[in-house]
Amino acid sequence: MKLAFRFATILLVLSAVLTGAQESPKYLHISTNPSYAEAYVGSMRARIASNPDVDLPGFIKVPAGESSILVTIFKPGYKDTSIAVTLSQADTSYLIVSLTPSYDDEHLQYQQKALMHRSRRNIGHKLIAISAVPLIASGITALIASNEIDEANSKKDIIEKSLIREGKEYEANQESFKDHRKNANTSRNIAIGTLVAGGIFLGCGIVLSF
Secondary structure (H helix, E strand, O other): OHHHHHHHHHHHHHHHHHHHHHOOOEEEEEEEEOOOEEEEEOOOOOOOOOOOOEEEOEEEEEOOOOOEEEEEEEOOOEOOEEEEEEOOOOOEEEEEEEOOEOOOHHHHHHHHHHHHHHHHHHHHHHHHHHHHHHHHHHHHHHHHHHHHHHHHHHHHHHHHHOOOOOOHHHHHHHHHHHHHHHHHHHHHHHHHHHHHHHHHHHHHHHHHHO
């Protein structure tokens, strides 16, 4: 009997674990009247200066096991609408929200300033991403310049240690030295230029992203 009881207990525990693991997330579809708004999930206030979590109409993924979700809806020219939505038993719940126009000049000005701030931040993030290109190019050309300098120094040592100061081999070493030195200078200038450009993009991006 004890063995059967333990076996049954183990089966119940495994069943509970498997049921929890198989529980899938639910979805909440929100549309608005008028259409095209933005949703911020888990907040009583629209963080307008930040990009929205979901563009509406659209689906919001609700973690498995959650039965409700807090959503704040924003649309320029309208009052922010915060709602706590209790989900249905179905996998997908649907909600239509009617938005109320705002006639508060102070609130409307705040919206416009926040949207401008968001636009600047997005530009800043793009500049930060773009800065990676010249910075990577700078690193690569710096490595090339270093290699060319090493080659030039190697040829210089051969020339200085050469006992015979004439002939095709001697002249070839001289030409090779000049080529490597020229390539090193060119690569170094490119490395500096791309480093400066990358620094400008990065600096401007950081400033605008705040």
